[in-house]
Amino acid sequence: MDFQKVLIRFFKSPLGLITVGLTFLGACLSILIGHLSALVVVPLSLVLLIVVMVLILQTGTGARSVVQESDRERNERDARILGGIAAARKRLSLLRLPDGQVKVAIDKLVYVGGLYLEGTVKGHDRDPLVEDAILSALEIVDEYLHRLDALKTEGRLAGQGIDPKAEDDLNSHTAAVLDQSVAEVQRRLGTQLEEQQSIASGELLS
Structure with a gap:
């Protein structure tokens, strides 16, 4: 830590604020009671403040x-940061997704994300990799929903409905990516959670 950062943190600390306050009070008293020139008192007070802080x-x-x-x-x-992670997890839990692989993967990620946040409350260190997995899941799901809507629109325009193969491919790919995030979070947390493809969202969040 360089000396400039040390000084800044000391200035912001209670002891630093008290030191600054006393120096300012002394300068004011010198000017008002001692009838000394402010042009003399102010520079001397600043020098004194720095010397006292260094000591x-x-x-x-x-x-x-x-x-x-x-x-x-x-x-x-x-x-x-953890407040942002909690907000992202809550948003994931409130998403209205069609039943299937993607919803199950999101439910699992919401669950392990809850375990992570619970651990930080208990004093465990933050893990940026876990947080990235949760935040990136939002982007993945947003892209998934956008592409799913595009498939539905194409199907309606063609008068044939959504292409089942394209939908299955999209679901499988998205679920696989999310499952990788879940596995990474589990590994980072050191848990031995079993993956259950058919666990309902309500059971995971209870």
Whole structure:
């Protein structure tokens, strides 16, 4: 961690804010009560602030304040990211998909995604690969629904209905990609979940 980042985190920490506040108060008192020129007090106060901060950072208290601020920033970032993952999982769970391979694959991904989020609540580390699998599933399903609608439109225009082979190929390909994501999440979580092709969504989410 470079010194600039250390200073910034110290400025943002409670100890840093107190130090800045006391320096500012001292400068104001010097100007108002001591009748000193602001042109003299302000530069001296800034120099004094930097010197005091550097000295504090050499102590255990200063170092701990920087570490605590770094932890706070990381926790905020993790909470924001996990909130996005939870929202993506919820959106997947609410999708209205036709019964079949794709729906089963999505239900499984929603389930293992729930296990992942539950683990992070219990203190387990975040896993970017798991999060990518959940987020990418949204893109995969969006593309699947778009292509499925296109097949239906083509069938209506041709007056023959949707092409069963094309629909089966699309379903099989999409389900295979999603199943790979599920397998990756399971592997990353270290779970031994059995794949059940006919598990209903309600049972998985209960």
